[in-house]
Amino acid sequence: MSRPFGPLPSPGARPFIVEVKRGAQVESRHPVIAAIVDADGGLVAGWGDVETAIFPRSSNKALQALPLIESGAADAFRLSQAEIAMACASHGGETRHTDTVALWLQRIGRKPDDLECGAHWPYHEETARQLARDRQSPSNLHNNCSGKHAGMVSVATHLGEDIRGYVKPDHPVQRRVTAAIEDVCKVKLAPEMFATDGCSMPTMALPLRALAHGFARFITGQGLAPQRAAAAKRIAAAVMAEPFFVAGTGRFCTAVMQAGKQKFIAKTGAEGVYTAASAELGLGIALKVLDGTARAAQTALGGLLEHLKLLDDEGREAIRPLVEQPLNNWRGLHVGDIGLAPPAF
Amino acid sequence: MSRPFGPLPSPGARPFIVEVKRGAQVESRHPVIAAIVDADGGLVAGWGDVETAIFPRSSNKALQALPLIESGAADAFRLSQAEIAMACASHGGETRHTDTVALWLQRIGRKPDDLECGAHWPYHEETARQLARDRQSPSNLHNNCSGKHAGMVSVATHLGEDIRGYVKPDHPVQRRVTAAIEDVCKVKLAPEMFATDGCSMPTMALPLRALAHGFARFITGQGLAPQRAAAAKRIAAAVMAEPFFVAGTGRFCTAVMQAGKQKFIAKTGAEGVYTAASAELGLGIALKVLDGTARAAQTALGGLLEHLKLLDDEGREAIRPLVEQPLNNWRGLHVGDIGLAPPAF
Numbered sequence: 001m002s003r004p005f006g007p008l009p010s011p012g013a014r015p016f017i018v019e020v021k022r023g024a025q026v027e028s029r030h031p032v033i034a035a036i037v038d039a040d041g042g043l044v045a046g047w048g049d050v051e052t053a054i055f056p057r058s059s060n061k062a063l064q065a066l067p068l069i070e071s072g073a074a075d076a077f078r079l080s081q082a083e084i085a086m087a088c089a090s091h092g093g094e095t096r097h098t099d100t101v102a103l104w105l106q107r108i109g110r111k112p113d114d115l116e117c118g119a120h121w122p123y124h125e126e127t128a129r130q131l132a133r134d135r136q137s138p139s140n141l142h143n144n145c146s147g148k149h150a151g152m153v154s155v156a157t158h159l160g161e162d163i164r165g166y167v168k169p170d171h172p173v174q175r176r177v178t179a180a181i182e183d184v185c186k187v188k189l190a191p192e193m194f195a196t197d198g199c200s201m202p203t204m205a206l207p208l209r210a211l212a213h214g215f216a217r218f219i220t221g222q223g224l225a226p227q228r229a230a231a232a233k234r235i236a237a238a239v240m241a242e243p244f245f246v247a248g249t250g251r252f253c254t255a256v257m258q259a260g261k262q263k264f265i266a267k268t269g270a271e272g273v274y275t276a277a278s279a280e281l282g283l284g285i286a287l288k289v290l291d292g293t294a295r296a297a298q299t300a301l302g303g304l305l306e307h308l309k310l311l312d313d314e315g316r317e318a319i320r321p322l323v324e325q326p327l328n329n330w331r332g333l334h335v336g337d338i339g340l341a342p343p344a345f
Numbered sequence: 346m347s348r349p350f351g352p353l354p355s356p357g358a359r360p361f362i363v364e365v366k367r368g369a370q371v372e373s374r375h376p377v378i379a380a381i382v383d384a385d386g387g388l389v390a391g392w393g394d395v396e397t398a399i400f401p402r403s404s405n406k407a408l409q410a411l412p413l414i415e416s417g418a419a420d421a422f423r424l425s426q427a428e429i430a431m432a433c434a435s436h437g438g439e440t441r442h443t444d445t446v447a448l449w450l451q452r453i454g455r456k457p458d459d460l461e462c463g464a465h466w467p468y469h470e471e472t473a474r475q476l477a478r479d480r481q482s483p484s485n486l487h488n489n490c491s492g493k494h495a496g497m498v499s500v501a502t503h504l505g506e507d508i509r510g511y512v513k514p515d516h517p518v519q520r521r522v523t524a525a526i527e528d529v530c531k532v533k534l535a536p537e538m539f540a541t542d543g544c545s546m547p548t549m550a551l552p553l554r555a556l557a558h559g560f561a562r563f564i565t566g567q568g569l570a571p572q573r574a575a576a577a578k579r580i581a582a583a584v585m586a587e588p589f590f591v592a593g594t595g596r597f598c599t600a601v602m603q604a605g606k607q608k609f610i611a612k613t614g615a616e617g618v619y620t621a622a623s624a625e626l627g628l629g630i631a632l633k634v635l636d637g638t639a640r641a642a643q644t645a646l647g648g649l650l651e652h653l654k655l656l657d658d659e660g661r662e663a664i665r666p667l668v669e670q671p672l673n674n675w676r677g678l679h680v681g682d683i684g685l686a687p688p689a690f
Contacts, residue, residue, distance in 0.1 A: 029635055030636050117676075118676035133478060194368060195368025195369070195370060197680075200676050290374055292365060296636075329544065330543055331462075331545050333545060335543075
């Protein structure tokens with residue numbers, strides 16, 4: 001039996017394993033490295049080499065949103081909690097998402113074409129099909145990062161900076177983001193750690209442990225300048241209050257935060273990354289599925305949240321189908337499951 | 346530098362690695378186990394534990410098609426090479442695919458609803474969107490396995506068997522398939538190795554080495570009964586003559602067989618599996634990406650085909666974009682690559 005919410009193997013030098021079963025046999029295995037760190041940087045628990053440099057990808061959008069608050073743009077443009085949540089989102093491109101970004105841009109005197117994220121079909125399949133049925137094509141608004149981009153454009157607009165090229169590492173908008181990440185995670189990001197994300201913004205590799213440490217500082221405010229701590233608190237409150245706007249229907253980030261009842265934040269990143277943080281416990285979590293597979297990342301996060309007792313019975317049952325991910329085939333037959341491999345592995 | 350066509354690490358007890366780079370950093374890693382086996386069962390080269398039991402999934406559709414020829418159904422229904430190729434296909438659901446299966450079923454007096462594969466949206470994205478634009482839903486014909494199912498229904502129809510439940514392990518149609526696989530791969534499939542595939546047919550786990558051995562016997566006919574060897578030869582000739590019908594536009598199985606100029610057969614299976622076989626070399630190949638990721642399977646197969654010198658310069662260049670898989674983001678910027686990790690890893 002795979003046990004999605006069963007005990008994890010003891011922390012140590014080895015990754016833990018998420019396994020995919022078909023019938024009685026293990027079909028595929030995903031090694032996961034993970035770090036649970038307190039605000040002082042103490043490693044509370046780690047699996048695998050927690051000093052491995054990983055690309056956070058979208059998992060650190062909450063950190064990337066700090067300048068949106070700190071610059072005064074969020075106040076100047078009277079951003080709602082839903083809009084701040086969308087600045088931290090990898091959304092499904094559902095109508096509530098695209099409408100929110102469209103109205104936000106309109107309010108600040110910008111248009112969808114100002115976003116430099118590129119267009120892609122909505123992640124939310126039914127929305128994508130409806131778009132095709134309506135003989136339309138996706139726009140920049142449907143890009144899962146359009147809210148983050150609207151946030152960046154808001155900062156440049158508020159500060160009177162040229163918005164063109166706001167995705168480039170040397171644009172003032174990105175320099176502020178990089179400085180915020182370096183400060184919160186207590187790292188110095190060397191040039192060779194910079195790469196380009198799916199939405200054309202920089203993504204910078206940093207040690208898994210530093211990412212978890214950053215989220216412990218972010219959620220507690222401990223060790224941060226007062227203005228930065230206040231901005232972090234406001235962002236965390238927004239994503240916990242409006243989890244639909246962080247991802248969407250059927251998505252794990254939304255479901256797990258709904259199940260968590262504002263006890264923690266959680267965010268996925270491409271290539272098998274998850275971050276989470278709990279103010280109550282004063283802890284940050286970062287995990288990376290070494291092969292980059294998303295299905296294992298959400299099962300792994302479910303296991304870590306259970307390990308930290310951050311889910312009550314109701315919350316655990318609510319997310320169980322997204323953690324166990326029963327594999328049903330094209331006719332709806334149950335043919336397999338995903339779960340944590342037994343600790344002895 | 347990742348080197349998609351560079352030298353593989355020496356065969357041995359360790360998997361080789363397909364790595365995904367973003368900028369200058371490795372972002373994700375896929376361990377691959379592989380076996381190259383001759384028709385006598387000799388292990389010519391192996392990486393990782395080649396005795397690992399894996400589910401071949403769709404990678405052994407050519408073996409599953411043997412009873413279609415051996416039963417006399419292919420002759421009785423005058424199946425074309427394209428139709429035989431479709432019996433071995435995981436196709437994209439393009440119009441040429443669905444039309445071929447529809448006409449085949451019509452000719453044998455059956456209808457799409459007789460297929461027990463279930464429906465799913467076509468893998469070929471533009472076809473899926475066009476279907477939505479036309480306000481239609483996918484049918485059984487669009488299921489990537491509809492050709493295999495048409496083959497199974499053909500056998501039952503030809504032999505006067507009840508077609509209902511032809512996907513169940515104890516239906517005569519499946520008993521013949523199981524017996525053929527056991528014979529060709531020289532294995533005895535224990536009950537606990539049976540599971541259910543995405544299209545509801547049985548899939549049976551067997552050692553990677555046995556799967557490669559089976560394909561060496563299949564492609565050479567060596568050691569098989571004459572009628573079985575002739576059936577195998579006819580199936581291999583069909584898939585090499587009609588590679589479009591095995592997969593479709595933009596798909597690796599189609600592209601690699603076109604590039605191979607009828608020197609080998611190759612077929613993907615879900616969860617990171619590939620098989621291939623060359624009559625000229627008398628070898629069968631089987632590989633499994635341990636984490637089940639398709640992107641790594643095609644890069645790994647490219648590396649093994651290069652290792653065996655089965656590609657000429659033109660063929661190598663033709664498939665390079667599907668082996669290196671340059672990662673372009675939503676705006677078309679080149680942000681990373683996939684390739685074999687250096688042998689020293």
